Amino acid sequence: MTSLTDRALETLPDGVVDWITESGRPQWQDDLLLIGGIVLATYVLFAAIGLLFGVGANSIVGTLQQITFFAAVYALTALALNLHWGYTGLFNIGVAGFMAVGAYTMAILTAAPDGSPPGLGLPMIVGVVGGMIAAALVGFVAALPALRVRADYFAIVTLGLSEIIRRALLSRSLQEFDVAGYTLGTGGGSGIRAPSTGVVANYLLYGSADRSSDSTVLGDLLFNLGIRESIVVNGVYTLVLIAFVVAFYLLLTRIAYSPFGRVLKAIREDELAARSLGKNTNRTKIKVFMLGCGLMGLAGILWQGSRTLVSPNNFMPIVTFYIFVALIVGGSGSNTGSVIGGFVFAAFLYEGPRFLRTIVRANFDVRSPPTIYDAFVDLGSGDPTALVGYAIGSLDEIRFIFIGVVLILFMIWRPDGLLGHRKEIAAATDLSRRPAATDGGEADE
Amino acid sequence: MSDVETEPQSADSARPTDESTPRSTGASILELRNLEKRFGGITAVDGASFEVERGTITGLIGPNGAGKSTTFNCITGVHEPNAGSVVFDGEEITGLEPHQIATRGLVRTFQIAREFPEMTVLENMMLAPKAQLGESLWRSVTPIVRSDVVEQEGEMRERAWEMLDFFEIDHLAHEYAGNLSGGQRKLLELARALLTEPEMLLLDEPMAGVNPSLEKKLLEHIHELQEQGYTFLLVEHDMDVIMNHCEHVIVMHQGSVLAEGVAEEIQSNEAVIEAYLGGDV
Amino acid sequence: IGGDNGSGGDADAMVGVLQPVTGDLGNLGGPIRDAAILPGTQLENEGVDFEIDIREEDTESTADAGVSGAQSLVDAGYPAITGAASSQVTITVAEDILIPNGVVGISPASTAPTITDLEDDDYIFRTCPSDALQGEVMAEVAYEERGLESAASFYLNNDYGQQLSDSFVGAFEDLGGEVTETVGFEAEQPSYTSALESALADDPDMMIVIGYPASGEQIFRDYYSEFDTGQTIMVTDGLRDGDLPGNVDNAMENVVGTAPLAAGPEEDAFNQLYQDEYGSEPGVFTAQAYDATAVNILASIAAGETTGSAIRDSLRDVANPDGEDVGPSNLADAIQMVDDGDAVNYQGASSSVNFDDNGDMQAVTYEIFEFSEDGLETVEEIDFEA
């Protein structure tokens, strides 16, 4: 029996994924092991690189905390998207729009009534629930036209919808408006300031929204680890997010392994045939679309709502594409894949390059020449650092190129994502034949 | 999938059956009255009226483009008729959604088999039963009531296996439906349709492209099922099948019923020979 | 305090620089960042005995990346930050990261009036003036000096644009002027024709344009190709860019602008330093950035510890009157004096850098500029005492 770490490390090379999934353990244990292994290996990798280049321990922990935060939010959104696309075949590329509806509704409900724009000043929990409901309702309204059109138009309609939402939020016309005697608003391009969902961490650590109070038992425990307080506070919020990831995962996996999930798959495969078998596919699609949108709204709340500013430019279409990259990297159609994809995307495509840049900037004296022309001129005169400096200076652009190339390579070489093609059987029970008594086989129930 | 359609003249549905109704309604399970369906300028079904008797195998034949598949589509709610009505089991079902009609016990198969390719044969089968508890979103995820779901799944699994045994495709149960051969897909589709426990089955060219020896087996199954009380309406171009296996035959031509009766009568009907069978049958 | 920072080892002063090096404000933010790290380079070049640790993070001109960057700085133990640039980012970073974690933030460029009233436990400062003042200056110049009685406002749809526009509109109407239209625009749109159309619908005497060059070039291009009737256009600090006429391909003779003037007692010394280090003219808000980092360092040394609260408490000691005048020209000496416990009064590159109770500047100077053959020309200076 090998140790857990050994096994986790073994999962790194390609192909071992298959080994794990084919072993005799139940699927969920394998999946947990797989996720844990990948996360652990990544942590070790980042920590090793950081230590090698003299990055302080707190900085490394901080970086890992941020990676985990983004991993969690991408996992949340990828899971919700997987319900739409992976299971039901609804190619929704308006995810950012539904996240915006969730986050904005929460902000409007909870923002201070004397703020600019004013809000309703309701408690956080009302905001969170209200945001989810609003996102689901917008999903309902969107579903009516969107589900009528051809599959490939559906994509463009949902993208259009998310742009309608974003532009409306950006517009000056809705900056402030009156509803039933209350003045509310979206704040236009300035966005809206509202309490952050991050206060959950304060409650857990200090027992109140305010960080000046005495710490709780949990707080005492964590603050004595020698990690900077700011990291602990954010880390606890990230843990809350992880709890939501687990909840999403369980909920969606339950759906997947149920007759409801089977109908979703049938819709994905051949809707008319499903209808001819007596399945009310329209109602099912609307339900699942609303559920997914509600989850996207919640993800938006947990993600963008953890800042005190909710602004329209955080909901650009690129955010949707990021989520798609995460889902594709992991493997659409698989909840485990969604989680792994979210993590890999956050660690290697999203935060990784920034980490690299910080290290390079801290350790090497690279100046970024103003243009690539100057960099090449310097190169021509025997100084390659200018080109390196330019590359570091253009890291954001290079990161986009990298993401694009990864997407292309996955489509060509591994369209089913890292996990490979996993066809999970949608049934609430084991479908193999109950062994007849005369078979002499083991009873499985 | 739906096209620009005009409002059906619902007044028509109340019109009493006209003189073309051949038999008493007591034994009939399906009744079409003056069904009409137009696509743009083409009138695919043009006032078709007929009845299908309970417990029979009825054949629906006619030249290409006579409107047979369109009639099926109108009966099963895939298309909405422009006029006329469909009565199934004493209930008016005109204009209902396909799933509503299927739930009432009228289930169809397609001219080209439509399996769910990325689901296993058994999953395909498990999809069929009606009134599945777990098809409610809440029930499928709520911990306590989920045990009912699991229990029901167990029962359905038993029935699905029995049906696969009956059609002798149980060895393919864990195969993805997309990997089956054409004939096996036809069997799967039929088995799946039966698992919905329908009153009546509409089969659109079940034998087309099926190898003759397989065809024989399929027909045997259909007869066995008829004995169990199912009703069949089948579209078929293979006259051997029609003549040897259908009690009653309806002939469509240019969207309306040209003739109907027992097989022998049809075979010798001048109009039918002229329009459909050609000289030397 | 925990011995952990970006480059390892304890430092006497740790300042994080959080500026937009990329994104919408990248072209302004680059030089501001350069100026913000200049005190560190300067002190290192002069070989002081103090270890000054400066680490930079990029806000990418967005609140999201700004918060991430600030988070990294705070996680790494930086107790004071020079940043951010745009008001939206500054406020978000302040509320989400700096204030809760007790970290000092001095913004060199965020001019939004709302920053004054932030509930900040006195952690948030700025070396640039509030736009509440600039709006008044504009209204005065327009209504009283030039006799323009009706105005339209055409502003960038963000905190900076909205608030400055509001401040101008308020002041202009108070003076008796009429505001015909206020139109917000989005950054970097392909065309501003339709937006200009609505802004200019009532043919006002003048129009104010609040934005940055990336949008301003296109705005003026569209303006001159379809709407030019010779009325006065007034711009603000965001469009104080000598290249504008050349890029727009128009002399822009009808345009006049206001901007906070970097007119501190030691302006020349700073200009010289900047020139020597980077070989180019310092740009807008660079002097303020230098000052922000400089007082951060001084306060840190004066406090004797690298914690936010200590730095906060000694900022006014080193920056406000009473004490020997120090500044960019003798920063190394200043540090030594502060370390020795002597009272100093930092006299900066941008202003004399005296913080009021809100952390704002007590006195500022505005300039009125016009565009000319070779860029910009200051035609007037206005001193303002808040």
Added chain:
Amino acid sequence: MALLDVSGLDAGYGDLQILEGVDMTVDEGEYVTIVGPNGAGKSTVMKSIFGLTTYMGGSVDFDGEEISARRPEDIISTGIGYVPQNDNVFPSLSVKENLEMGAYILDDVPEDRLRRIYDRFPILEQRKTQKAGTMSGGQQQMLAMGRALMLDPDLLMLDEPSAGLAPDLVDDMFDRIDEINDDGTAILLVEQNAKEALRRCDRGYVLVQGQNRYEDSGDALLADEQVRQDFLGG
């Protein structure tokens, strides 16, 4: 020497091998039928001759030339016409345009060929401006055949031309094939209507699981008890 000579052909889709060493010949002017159960690989043989499958081994010679590595547009110019099993017309093109597409590789539409096809299938001339997609199943089969005949091929391959046709049209279809064959065009036919096809052809192959099972004259196959039992439904 045979017009078409397939020998030891291995082919499939991607990694999936379907045909295993199929041998088949068609002489000039000959009428050959392939029968066999569903999924035996009959259509795959035809597609492989046309280079539409993954080639895995063996050879296909036409008119003495090896064609297995050629592109479809080259193969068509060597004199093979092909009417596939389903979807064999361009639905949004008119009938006439469909026929003209048949002569795509020529610079001009051969008017005399068009004339002869119209003579053979008068319905096509009547409906020449109608969208092919709106024609009935039988008419579409004729159009597809007409399109394949535009280049006056030496060999015409037909994949289940009678599938889904009404009985009178089925007879008609077989008659047309006879006519075309009488004009000197060799025919390679795949049919599920096996009895009729075997009755009319010169020679027949029975293909099972991607391999040759029987080969004989049509009548002999019809008479063979084993073949009748296993493949012709008794």
Added chain:
Amino acid sequence: MSTGNVRGKLSHLSTQELVGGLLLLGIVILGLDLVRLLVTGELPLERLLSYTWNGIVDSLYIGLAAIGLSMTYSILRFANFSHGDLITTGAFSGWTVAYLVGGLGVADLSSRLLLRANGGAQPGSVGMDVLASPIAIVLGLLVAVAVTILVALAIDRFIYRRLRDEGGIPLLIASVGVALALRYLIAVFYTTETRIVVASPPEIAGIDVHQATLVVSAVALILGIHLLLQYTKLGKSMRAMSDNKDLALITGIPTERVIFATWVIGAGLAGAAGYLIVLNRGQITINLGWFLLLLIFAAVILGGIGSIYGAIAGSLVIGVTINLSLIWIPSDMNEIAAFVLMILVLIFRPDGLFSGVETA
């Protein structure tokens, strides 16, 4: 029972008709209101004319791009999200050449090669207008077309061709990857900065010469494509291919060559569109095409995929909508109007306004 049926029928049928009716009603009401505004003088006629003209100009360049997108959509069967960045490619490559040639001896190589990435070589000083350096401008247009075609062909060769048989969604996703990679590859060289690269447009007899150049070139290109598709076999083989690719192959249509031609035409038009847009606006940015893409998709979908006349008609609807809507709504909402219109039209005609009207 039967009332339930009737209700079922009503709700089933009427969504389409209801929306169609409402759409029509809306247009009628807006038309009447327009008359009212004109009569009462709230809307000067001059302004209406200028909105309409701007709408036509917008629809011309949207149309140029939409034709290409529609063609690749119908023949390659995927929604190409990198089409916008082909537009950007055309703009950057073309204007680089225009600067290299036009600014010869006036500005330094670095700022000409990178289109003022360093802020130098201001457009006025380099003489970047049609009258001052006609040769450079025309050369730029030709290069824009040529480079965009080459880029598109290379992408097809190395990426899309491998995915030919995978279906629409994998290709769509790959095209998103291509879009990102292409756009930011341009950004690495030219930076993400938005800048003006064209001198202020000269006027002849009150007509903006640059706008006139855009209009004339766009109309000429559209006519040219129309003639090409109408009078050559290419048009027919493209339709055949969009009907049924396998059958086209069997019929002897060299499908890869048709695909080649599709890219040549589609990418060429996109490149020309990008170049001309910049000529008209004056401003260049790496987001040029990406920000236009959704409008172009809206135009293509409105027109019904696969028809070039549909694409042009759809562009006209979109171009005019985003401009005329300004009469009623603020300028920051006009694109919302276009997208809402797209969605409404899709409800009442799920296959687009002009589907079924088959053209090349």
